[in-house]
Amino acid sequence: MVNTLQWVFGALIIVTCFLSALYSFRSRRTNDGLQRGLYASKMNISMGLMLIFIAIIQMFLFSGSSLRVVIGALFFLLGLFNLFAGMRNRSHFTRLMK
Numbered sequence: 001m002v003n004t005l006q007w008v009f010g011a012l013i014i015v016t017c018f019l020s021a022l023y024s025f026r027s028r029r030t031n032d033g034l035q036r037g038l039y040a041s042k043m044n045i046s047m048g049l050m051l052i053f054i055a056i057i058q059m060f061l062f063s064g065s066s067l068r069v070v071i072g073a074l075f076f077l078l079g080l081f082n083l084f085a086g087m088r089n090r091s092h093f094t095r096l097m098k
Contacts, residue, residue: 002061009057016050019043037093044086051079 020043027039058072 006057006061009053009061013050013053013057016046016053020046020050034093034097037089038097041086041089041093044082044089046086048079048081048083048086051075051082053079055079 023039023043023046027036027043030036030039052075055072055074055076058068058075062068
């Protein structure tokens with residue numbers, strides 16, 4: 001069971017890392033300001049999910065040392081902040097595009 005969860009979260013981390021890099025590249029290459037903001041917000045959402053998945057692996061799937069739990073909690077909080085900021089910015093830029 002634990003081995004399966006490690007594979008699933010590992011795959012999710014790889015996918016969100018790829019999406020984060022893709023949206024970062026797209027936001028830097030576009031000339032339109034609205035598209036740039038939309039791609040940057042999608043990058044923040046992907047990065048936030050990636051950090052949350054890393055935190056879940058750190059805190060729950062390995063033996064619990066205090067340092068591992070603290071680092072996992074920091075990643076989790078940073079991931080939540082990125083996720084919230086990305087969702088807020090995405091709603092703002094989608095409203096501007098309409």
